[in-house]
Amino acid sequence: MKRSLQEIADAIAARLKGNGSAEVSGVASIASANGHDLVFVEDEKFLSQALQSGAGAVIAGEFAAHSEGKPLLISSHPRLAFARAARFFEDGKPGHTGIHATALVHRSAKLAASVSVEERALIAEHAEIGVNTRIGAGCVIGRGVKIGPNCEIYPNVTIYSGTTLAERVIVHAGAVLGSDGFGYVRDSKTGRYEKFPQIGRLVIEDDVEIGANTTIDRGALDETRIGRGTKIDNLVHIGHNCRLGRNVVIAAQTGISGSVVIENDVVLGGQVGIGDHVRLEEGVIVGSQGGVLTSKILRGRGVVFWGTPARPLKEYLKQLAALARLRKK
DSSP, X not given: OOEEXXXXXXXXXXXXXXXXXXEEOEEOOTXXXXXXXXXXXXXXXXXXXXXXXXXXXXXXXXXGTTOOXXXXXXXXXHHHHHHHHHHHHHHTSOOOOEEOTTOEEOTTOEEOTTOEEOTTOEEOXXXXXXXXXXXXXXXXXXXXXXXXXXXXXXXXXXXXXXXXEOSSOEEOTTOEXXXXXXXXXXXXXXOOEEXXXXXXEEEEOTTOEEOTTOEEEOOXXXXXXXXXXXXXOTTOEEOTTOEEOTTOEEOTTOEEOTTOEEOTTOEEOXXXXXXXXXXXXXXXXXXXXXXXXXTOEEOOTTOEEXXXXXXXXXXXXXXXXXXXXXXXX
Protein backbone atom coordinates (compact mmCIF):
# COMPACT_ATOMS: atom_id res chain seq x y z
CA MET A 1 0.00 0.00 0.00
CA LYS A 2 1.41 3.38 -0.99
CA ARG A 3 1.79 6.06 1.64
CA SER A 4 2.54 9.74 1.15
CA LEU A 5 5.72 11.08 2.72
CA GLN A 6 3.63 13.49 4.77
CA GLU A 7 1.62 10.58 6.19
CA ILE A 8 4.84 8.77 7.08
CA ALA A 9 6.40 11.86 8.63
CA ASP A 10 3.34 12.35 10.82
CA ALA A 11 3.30 8.67 11.83
CA ILE A 12 6.97 8.54 12.85
CA ALA A 13 7.26 12.10 14.22
CA ALA A 14 9.87 13.15 11.65
CA ARG A 15 10.39 16.55 10.00
CA LEU A 16 9.71 16.43 6.28
CA LYS A 17 11.87 18.28 3.79
CA GLY A 18 10.63 17.96 0.24
CA ASN A 19 7.46 16.96 -1.58
CA GLY A 20 5.02 15.61 1.01
CA SER A 21 2.63 14.25 -1.62
CA ALA A 22 5.26 11.90 -3.09
CA GLU A 23 4.47 8.27 -2.31
CA VAL A 24 6.48 5.22 -1.31
CA SER A 25 5.28 1.71 -0.56
CA GLY A 26 8.01 -0.02 1.44
CA VAL A 27 11.45 0.01 3.02
CA ALA A 28 14.76 -1.31 1.70
CA SER A 29 18.53 -1.17 2.04
CA ILE A 30 20.40 1.56 0.20
CA ALA A 31 21.90 -0.99 -2.17
CA SER A 32 18.60 -2.56 -3.24
CA ALA A 33 16.18 0.39 -3.06
CA ASN A 34 14.05 1.60 -5.95
CA GLY A 35 11.87 4.65 -6.36
CA HIS A 36 9.06 3.17 -4.26
CA ASP A 37 11.31 2.52 -1.24
CA LEU A 38 12.34 4.38 1.88
CA VAL A 39 15.91 4.03 3.22
CA PHE A 40 17.70 5.36 6.30
CA VAL A 41 21.11 6.76 7.20
CA GLU A 42 22.53 6.98 10.72
CA ASP A 43 26.02 8.15 9.80
CA GLU A 44 26.72 11.24 7.73
CA LYS A 45 29.44 9.45 5.77
CA PHE A 46 26.76 7.29 4.09
CA LEU A 47 24.44 10.19 3.24
CA SER A 48 25.78 10.80 -0.27
CA GLN A 49 25.37 7.09 -1.06
CA ALA A 50 21.73 7.23 0.04
CA LEU A 51 21.06 10.40 -1.96
CA GLN A 52 22.53 8.81 -5.08
CA SER A 53 20.61 5.55 -4.64
CA GLY A 54 17.37 4.64 -6.35
CA ALA A 55 15.33 5.27 -3.18
CA GLY A 56 12.28 7.51 -3.27
CA ALA A 57 13.11 9.17 0.08
CA VAL A 58 15.64 9.05 2.91
CA ILE A 59 15.28 9.05 6.69
CA ALA A 60 18.34 10.73 8.21
CA GLY A 61 19.60 12.69 11.21
CA GLU A 62 19.97 16.45 11.57
CA PHE A 63 23.23 16.26 9.62
CA ALA A 64 21.10 15.94 6.45
CA ALA A 65 18.93 18.99 7.10
CA HIS A 66 20.56 21.11 4.36
CA SER A 67 21.03 18.36 1.78
CA GLU A 68 19.35 18.31 -1.62
CA GLY A 69 18.46 15.66 -4.18
CA LYS A 70 15.72 13.61 -2.52
CA PRO A 71 12.89 14.14 -0.06
CA LEU A 72 14.17 13.79 3.50
CA LEU A 73 12.54 12.78 6.76
CA ILE A 74 14.70 14.25 9.53
CA SER A 75 14.74 12.40 12.85
CA SER A 76 16.96 12.44 15.92
CA HIS A 77 16.94 8.61 15.84
CA PRO A 78 16.90 7.51 12.16
CA ARG A 79 17.06 3.75 12.85
CA LEU A 80 14.07 3.92 15.19
CA ALA A 81 12.15 6.11 12.76
CA PHE A 82 12.88 3.61 9.96
CA ALA A 83 11.59 0.73 12.11
CA ARG A 84 8.41 2.67 12.83
CA ALA A 85 7.96 3.45 9.14
CA ALA A 86 8.27 -0.25 8.28
CA ARG A 87 5.58 -1.01 10.85
CA PHE A 88 3.40 1.75 9.41
CA PHE A 89 3.52 0.08 5.99
CA GLU A 90 2.62 -3.30 7.49
CA ASP A 91 -0.30 -1.86 9.45
CA GLY A 92 -1.72 -0.49 6.23
CA LYS A 93 -1.80 -3.81 4.40
CA PRO A 94 -5.21 -5.45 4.13
CA GLY A 95 -5.13 -8.78 5.94
CA HIS A 96 -7.04 -11.96 5.24
CA THR A 97 -9.69 -12.75 7.83
CA GLY A 98 -11.90 -15.73 8.43
CA ILE A 99 -11.51 -19.41 9.23
CA HIS A 100 -9.92 -21.73 6.70
CA ALA A 101 -12.01 -24.76 5.74
CA THR A 102 -9.42 -27.16 7.17
CA ALA A 103 -9.15 -25.43 10.56
CA LEU A 104 -10.89 -26.95 13.58
CA VAL A 105 -12.51 -24.44 15.93
CA HIS A 106 -14.52 -25.73 18.89
CA ARG A 107 -18.04 -24.35 19.03
CA SER A 108 -17.43 -22.94 22.53
CA ALA A 109 -14.38 -20.90 21.43
CA LYS A 110 -14.90 -17.14 21.13
CA LEU A 111 -13.34 -15.44 18.12
CA ALA A 112 -13.62 -11.66 17.82
CA ALA A 113 -14.05 -9.72 14.59
CA SER A 114 -11.37 -9.87 11.90
CA VAL A 115 -9.64 -12.94 13.33
CA SER A 116 -7.78 -15.10 10.82
CA VAL A 117 -7.37 -18.86 11.38
CA GLU A 118 -5.21 -20.55 8.75
CA GLU A 119 -4.95 -24.10 7.41
CA ARG A 120 -5.14 -27.03 9.85
CA ALA A 121 -5.05 -24.86 12.96
CA LEU A 122 -6.89 -26.22 16.01
CA ILE A 123 -8.61 -24.02 18.57
CA ALA A 124 -9.90 -25.95 21.59
CA GLU A 125 -12.93 -25.40 23.78
CA HIS A 126 -13.42 -22.08 25.61
CA ALA A 127 -10.41 -20.45 23.95
CA GLU A 128 -10.75 -16.71 23.33
CA ILE A 129 -9.09 -14.89 20.42
CA GLY A 130 -9.06 -11.06 20.26
CA VAL A 131 -9.81 -8.76 17.35
CA ASN A 132 -7.41 -8.68 14.38
CA THR A 133 -5.34 -11.61 15.66
CA ARG A 134 -3.94 -14.14 13.20
CA ILE A 135 -3.49 -17.83 14.02
CA GLY A 136 -1.04 -19.44 11.60
CA ALA A 137 -1.27 -22.79 9.85
CA GLY A 138 -0.92 -25.86 12.04
CA CYS A 139 -1.15 -24.01 15.36
CA VAL A 140 -2.68 -25.68 18.41
CA ILE A 141 -4.46 -23.34 20.80
CA GLY A 142 -5.36 -25.21 23.98
CA ARG A 143 -8.42 -25.28 26.15
CA GLY A 144 -9.25 -21.92 27.74
CA VAL A 145 -6.27 -20.09 26.22
CA LYS A 146 -6.80 -16.33 25.98
CA ILE A 147 -5.12 -14.38 23.19
CA GLY A 148 -5.65 -10.63 23.04
CA PRO A 149 -6.13 -8.30 20.07
CA ASN A 150 -3.64 -7.66 17.27
CA CYS A 151 -1.49 -10.71 17.99
CA GLU A 152 0.49 -12.61 15.34
CA ILE A 153 0.84 -16.36 15.95
CA TYR A 154 3.02 -17.88 13.24
CA PRO A 155 2.64 -21.47 11.95
CA ASN A 156 3.00 -24.55 14.15
CA VAL A 157 2.95 -22.74 17.48
CA THR A 158 1.56 -24.76 20.40
CA ILE A 159 -0.08 -22.89 23.27
CA TYR A 160 -1.07 -25.06 26.23
CA SER A 161 -4.15 -24.49 28.37
CA GLY A 162 -3.63 -22.03 31.21
CA THR A 163 -1.81 -19.51 29.01
CA THR A 164 -2.78 -15.88 28.46
CA LEU A 165 -1.36 -13.55 25.81
CA ALA A 166 -2.17 -9.85 26.09
CA GLU A 167 -2.13 -7.37 23.16
CA ARG A 168 0.21 -7.17 20.16
CA VAL A 169 2.14 -10.31 21.06
CA ILE A 170 4.18 -11.93 18.26
CA VAL A 171 5.03 -15.64 18.49
CA HIS A 172 7.23 -17.12 15.78
CA ALA A 173 6.98 -20.57 14.24
CA GLY A 174 7.43 -23.66 16.35
CA ALA A 175 7.35 -21.96 19.75
CA VAL A 176 5.77 -23.85 22.66
CA LEU A 177 4.10 -21.80 25.38
CA GLY A 178 2.84 -23.12 28.71
CA SER A 179 4.28 -26.63 28.66
CA ASP A 180 5.04 -28.41 31.94
CA GLY A 181 8.12 -27.33 33.83
CA PHE A 182 11.01 -29.70 34.55
CA GLY A 183 10.04 -30.56 38.12
CA TYR A 184 10.57 -33.96 39.76
CA VAL A 185 10.89 -35.36 43.27
CA ARG A 186 13.31 -38.25 43.87
CA ASP A 187 12.22 -41.18 46.03
CA SER A 188 15.45 -42.03 47.89
CA LYS A 189 14.25 -45.58 48.58
CA THR A 190 13.63 -46.57 44.98
CA GLY A 191 15.74 -44.00 43.15
CA ARG A 192 12.78 -43.15 40.97
CA TYR A 193 11.78 -39.59 40.01
CA GLU A 194 8.14 -38.64 40.38
CA LYS A 195 6.62 -35.64 38.68
CA PHE A 196 5.92 -32.57 40.84
CA PRO A 197 2.58 -30.91 39.95
CA GLN A 198 2.80 -28.48 37.04
CA ILE A 199 -0.60 -26.84 37.29
CA GLY A 200 0.23 -23.13 37.20
CA ARG A 201 -0.18 -20.75 34.31
CA LEU A 202 1.78 -18.60 31.87
CA VAL A 203 1.08 -14.91 31.31
CA ILE A 204 2.57 -12.96 28.40
CA GLU A 205 2.07 -9.20 28.68
CA ASP A 206 1.65 -6.59 25.90
CA ASP A 207 4.14 -6.11 23.05
CA VAL A 208 6.23 -9.22 23.73
CA GLU A 209 7.93 -10.97 20.80
CA ILE A 210 8.92 -14.64 21.10
CA GLY A 211 11.34 -16.24 18.64
CA ALA A 212 11.06 -19.44 16.63
CA ASN A 213 11.30 -22.73 18.55
CA THR A 214 11.49 -20.97 21.90
CA THR A 215 9.86 -22.73 24.86
CA ILE A 216 8.38 -21.11 27.96
CA ASP A 217 7.08 -23.31 30.81
CA ARG A 218 3.99 -22.65 32.88
CA GLY A 219 4.35 -22.11 36.62
CA ALA A 220 4.43 -25.21 38.80
CA LEU A 221 1.74 -24.06 41.25
CA ASP A 222 1.53 -20.34 40.50
CA GLU A 223 2.61 -18.53 37.32
CA THR A 224 5.40 -17.75 34.91
CA ARG A 225 5.18 -14.15 33.70
CA ILE A 226 6.86 -12.34 30.80
CA GLY A 227 6.73 -8.55 31.18
CA ARG A 228 5.59 -5.94 28.69
CA GLY A 229 7.88 -5.16 25.78
CA THR A 230 10.25 -8.08 26.35
CA LYS A 231 11.95 -9.48 23.23
CA ILE A 232 13.04 -13.13 23.17
CA ASP A 233 15.17 -14.57 20.35
CA ASN A 234 14.99 -18.02 18.73
CA LEU A 235 15.80 -21.24 20.61
CA VAL A 236 15.50 -19.79 24.12
CA HIS A 237 14.21 -21.83 27.06
CA ILE A 238 12.53 -20.24 30.09
CA GLY A 239 11.72 -22.56 32.99
CA HIS A 240 8.76 -22.67 35.35
CA ASN A 241 7.97 -19.93 37.90
CA CYS A 242 10.23 -17.38 36.17
CA ARG A 243 9.29 -13.73 36.33
CA LEU A 244 10.66 -11.44 33.65
CA GLY A 245 10.20 -7.69 33.91
CA ARG A 246 9.59 -5.08 31.22
CA ASN A 247 11.78 -4.57 28.15
CA VAL A 248 14.07 -7.51 28.81
CA VAL A 249 16.14 -8.64 25.79
CA ILE A 250 17.27 -12.29 25.50
CA ALA A 251 19.45 -13.53 22.62
CA ALA A 252 19.39 -16.99 21.05
CA GLN A 253 20.14 -20.28 22.80
CA THR A 254 19.90 -18.84 26.29
CA GLY A 255 18.65 -21.22 28.98
CA ILE A 256 16.91 -19.95 32.12
CA SER A 257 16.23 -22.39 34.96
CA GLY A 258 13.15 -22.35 37.18
CA SER A 259 12.20 -19.63 39.68
CA VAL A 260 14.49 -16.98 38.20
CA VAL A 261 13.63 -13.28 38.60
CA ILE A 262 14.82 -10.97 35.84
CA GLU A 263 14.03 -7.32 36.47
CA ASN A 264 13.30 -4.54 33.94
CA ASP A 265 15.74 -3.69 31.12
CA VAL A 266 18.06 -6.67 31.62
CA VAL A 267 20.00 -7.81 28.52
CA LEU A 268 21.19 -11.42 28.06
CA GLY A 269 23.61 -12.30 25.25
CA GLY A 270 23.52 -15.53 23.27
CA GLN A 271 23.99 -18.89 25.01
CA VAL A 272 23.76 -17.47 28.52
CA GLY A 273 23.00 -20.08 31.18
CA ILE A 274 21.18 -19.15 34.38
CA GLY A 275 20.76 -21.47 37.37
CA ASP A 276 17.59 -21.72 39.42
CA HIS A 277 16.53 -19.07 41.96
CA VAL A 278 18.84 -16.44 40.45
CA ARG A 279 17.93 -12.75 40.57
CA LEU A 280 19.15 -10.31 37.93
CA GLU A 281 18.44 -6.79 39.08
CA GLU A 282 17.35 -3.90 36.88
CA GLY A 283 19.56 -3.03 33.91
CA VAL A 284 22.12 -5.83 34.32
CA ILE A 285 23.87 -7.08 31.15
CA VAL A 286 25.21 -10.65 30.86
CA GLY A 287 27.58 -11.24 27.93
CA SER A 288 27.39 -14.19 25.55
CA GLN A 289 28.04 -17.63 27.09
CA GLY A 290 28.01 -16.13 30.58
CA GLY A 291 26.95 -18.48 33.36
CA VAL A 292 25.12 -17.41 36.52
CA LEU A 293 25.23 -19.97 39.32
CA THR A 294 22.23 -21.06 41.38
CA SER A 295 20.77 -18.53 43.85
CA LYS A 296 23.17 -15.72 42.87
CA ILE A 297 22.16 -12.07 42.64
CA LEU A 298 23.66 -9.77 40.00
CA ARG A 299 23.12 -6.05 40.43
CA GLY A 300 24.19 -2.80 38.83
CA ARG A 301 22.37 -0.96 36.03
CA GLY A 302 24.54 -1.01 32.92
CA VAL A 303 27.13 -3.31 34.52
CA VAL A 304 28.35 -5.99 32.10
CA PHE A 305 28.95 -9.47 33.54
CA TRP A 306 30.87 -12.15 31.66
CA GLY A 307 32.33 -15.59 32.14
CA THR A 308 31.33 -18.55 34.31
CA PRO A 309 30.67 -17.84 37.06
CA ALA A 310 29.61 -14.46 35.72
CA ARG A 311 31.48 -11.50 37.21
CA PRO A 312 31.93 -7.85 36.23
CA LEU A 313 33.69 -7.52 32.89
CA LYS A 314 36.69 -5.57 34.21
CA GLU A 315 37.31 -8.20 36.87
CA TYR A 316 36.94 -11.01 34.34
CA LEU A 317 39.41 -9.41 31.92
CA LYS A 318 41.94 -8.86 34.72
CA GLN A 319 41.72 -12.55 35.64
CA LEU A 320 42.24 -13.57 32.01
CA ALA A 321 45.30 -11.32 31.83
CA ALA A 322 46.68 -12.82 35.05
CA LEU A 323 46.22 -16.34 33.70
CA ALA A 324 47.98 -15.36 30.49
CA ARG A 325 50.95 -14.04 32.47
CA LEU A 326 51.14 -17.25 34.52
CA ARG A 327 51.21 -19.30 31.35
CA LYS A 328 54.26 -17.41 30.12
CA LYS A 329 56.28 -18.14 33.29
